[in-house]
Amino acid sequence: MAETLRELLSEDELLRFYEQMVLCREFEESCAEQYSKGHITGFLHLYSGQEAVAVGCTAGLQQKDYILSAYRDHAQAIVRGAEPKKVMAELFGKATGLCKGKGGSMHLFAPELNFMGGYAIVGGQFPIATGLAWGSQLLEEDRVTACFFGDGSMNQGTFHESLNWSRLWDLPVLFVCENNFYGIGTEVHRASAQAALHRRTCGYDIPSEKVDGMDVIAMYQATKRAAEWVRERQRPYFIEAVTYRFRGHSMSDPAKYRSSSETDVWKSRDPIINLSRRLLEEGIATQEQLDDIAKRCLAQVEESVRFAEESPWPEDAAVWEDIHV
Amino acid sequence: MSEMTYRDAINLALKEEMRRDKTVVTYGEDVALYEGAFKVTRGLLSEFGELRVRDCPISENTIVGVAVGAAMAGVRPVAELMTVNFALLAMDQIVNHMAKVRYMFGGQTKVPMVIRMPGGGGSQLGAQHSQSLESYFMHCPGMLVAYPATPADAKGLLKTSIRDDNPVIFLEHELLYNSKGEVPEDPEFLVPFGKAAVMSEGEQVTLVGYGRMAILALQAARQLEKEGISCEVIDLRTLVPLDMETVLASVRKTGRAMVIEECWKSAGLGGDIASRIYEGCFDTLLAPVRRISGLDVPMPYSRKIEKLCIPQLEGIVQGVHDLLNEPY
Structure with a gap:
């Protein structure tokens, strides 16, 4: 018999999970709209469908723990605590953005929240995460470094180098693979000789597990357990979060390589609907409460768009700033 | 002043800075137990111990990336790439990461790190081990590039590099390691950047x-x-x-x-x-x-x-x- 939600988490925590997932979804859907209006330009990779991973994992970590992500990073930053309006302003390229409009969608960064960046060279964050973990270990800060990445990046050399290195030096890194089954249009089994991705860590003597990435509670529990294991033993650990992106790779991808029946199956497992059903069934929230949460999130996102629209562009002089200290 | 080789001047700079600042650490392929392919890191492991002087796997891209991360975390890594030729394996972390994280993150972080790279030709090492890649590094904004000619400058520039808050590519010429010159003994002897x-x-x-x-x-x-x-x-x-x-x-x-x-x-x-x-x-x-x-x-x-x-x-x-x- 599965445990009830109440046995696992407080009502406040459960409703916070729900609210964070809805906020991320509304934010991403708003980004799509702003992109179609030409307000957001460049590359735009949306997280819709994968919210349980960011929300569950972040809750399983401590605030002092470092988080790094790839280029699909809006939700990771927002769940960590970045203000949605600053993220939206960054996407608009405005001076009030999280990185003064210099990073854009793929390069969010908030060191005061220990959100150590979105990186857009596939697999580029692996060595940096390894170095952050080493640095924090040397400084005796008792931090875990959580490194998020997609299934496609596991075929980069940096993945292998960093897994080997982090185990060799026994560094506190929690590797979290967001396996959404596609590297742009190439499905996992067409890119990885071993399609059961979590099994690829055995060559580096790093324990691993596969977790349902559409279930925020499962992600939370697995991360909390894994992060404490990493913290205590000062050794790397690997989680494969099995998830799905509801949209294409980026805004320019109509995702014709997937069948609608496949997408339908995954949409029926939508992490937000999944949690709302359980919250209602177990009497933790009423539909009215959930609707209120959704309204609040929508209002926050609308406010973010307004803030981004009204914010000033960077000054021309900014182009020469922040190159050197 | 005392007369010493270019190699010993670099070694002395590393030792002085590691004595002065406990957050300075060094690592690379064969730098600790083997004391460096060119013996530049002689005596470091025995003086500073295995937490601050480490051997690492032959993974050049990750050697650089680990320094980027460690520097962002607040330590001051001095990484050695065994030769400049191997920097080509690390160009993604050098160009796409080390040189860019400060700028693309809006100045919210800094990367105080040094990558030491012996290089240059003239030792009959063939096409893959004799290159002079200084123009590659000059071309990309976001990092500083030092290339000492004398033992005194080798010491003074490396000390400045380690104390600087920017990422520094520190090039050493393999044919200069045995060259001798007068080197100031003052542990505060620094050679400023941008002064020919x-x-x-x-x-x-x-x-x-x-x-x-x-x-x-x-x-x-x-x-x-x-x-x-x-x-x-x-x-x-x-x-x-x-x-x-x-x-x-x-x-x-x-x-x-x-x-x-x-x-x-x-x-x-x-x-x-x-x-x-x-x-x-x-x-x-x-x-x-x-x-x-x-x-x-x-x-x-x-x-x-x-x-x-x-x-x-x-x-x-x-x-x-x-x-x-x-x-x-």
Whole structure:
């Protein structure tokens, strides 16, 4: 018999999970709209469908723990605590953005929240995460470094180098693979000789597990357990979060390589609907409460768009700033 | 002052900075137990222990990336790439990450790290182990590039590199490791970045070099002096920042300039410096700027033809004669 939600988490925590997932979804859907209006330009990779991973994992970590992500990073930053309006302003390229409009969608960064960046060279964050973990270990800060990445990046050399290195030096890194089954249009089994991705860590003597990435509670529990294991033993650990992106790779991808029946199956497992059903069934929230949460999130996102629209562009002089200290 | 080799001066700089600041750490392939492929890190493991002096796997891209992360976390890593040639395996972390994280994150982080790289040609190591890649690093904004010519500068520039909050590419010439010179003993002896050294004053021609090329330029100037030709020799010391002020002041005085670069001529740094000389003092030039460069070929092994590919003393001397004989 599965445990009830109440046995696992407080009502406040459960409703916070729900609210964070809805906020991320509304934010991403708003980004799509702003992109179609030409307000957001460049590359735009949306997280819709994968919210349980960011929300569950972040809750399983401590605030002092470092988080790094790839280029699909809006939700990771927002769940960590970045203000949605600053993220939206960054996407608009405005001076009030999280990185003064210099990073854009793929390069969010908030060191005061220990959100150590979105990186857009596939697999580029692996060595940096390894170095952050080493640095924090040397400084005796008792931090875990959580490194998020997609299934496609596991075929980069940096993945292998960093897994080997982090185990060799026994560094506190929690590797979290967001396996959404596609590297742009190439499905996992067409890119990885071993399609059961979590099994690829055995060559580096790093324990691993596969977790349902559409279930925020499962992600939370697995991360909390894994992060404490990493913290205590000062050794790397690997989680494969099995998830799905509801949209294409980026805004320019109509995702014709997937069948609608496949997408339908995954949409029926939508992490937000999944949690709302359980919250209602177990009497933790009423539909009215959930609707209120959704309204609040929508209002926050609308406010973010307004803030981004009204914010000033960077000054021309900014182009020469922040190159050197 | 005490006389020591370029190698020992670098070693001393590492030791002094590691004694001064506990957050300075060093690692690389064979730097700890083996004490470095060129023995630059001799004695570090025994003095500072295995937490601060570490061997690591042959994973150059990750060597650089680990330094980026560790620097962002608040330590000051000095990573060694066994030779500059292997930096090509790490260009993603150098160019896409190390040089960019500060800028693309809106100045919210800094990367106080040094990558030491021995390099240069002339030891018959063949095409893959004899390269001079300084122009590659100069080309990309976001990092500083130091290339000492003398033991004193090797010490002073490395200490400045370690204390600087920016990422620094620190190039060492393999043929200079055994060269000797007077080195200040003061542990606060620092050589500032962006300040070229006038190694020798002169009136007729300005010779601009860096690393081993500055040493060759100085030797050429001494030889030419015996023939009654007066050369001013400038050692750039750091390629980024580049001290064009000193170069231009000298060329305004002499009216003639030669740039000596060990790298390939095509898109090499000598072309960049020459163009800046034209922009800065075209009206005072008495002759076109000359370049003595590495030949645009992969380095051959045989010593008879290897030396054709690297600037030589005789070539510089001849080049100065040609420059003075330019009809103008």
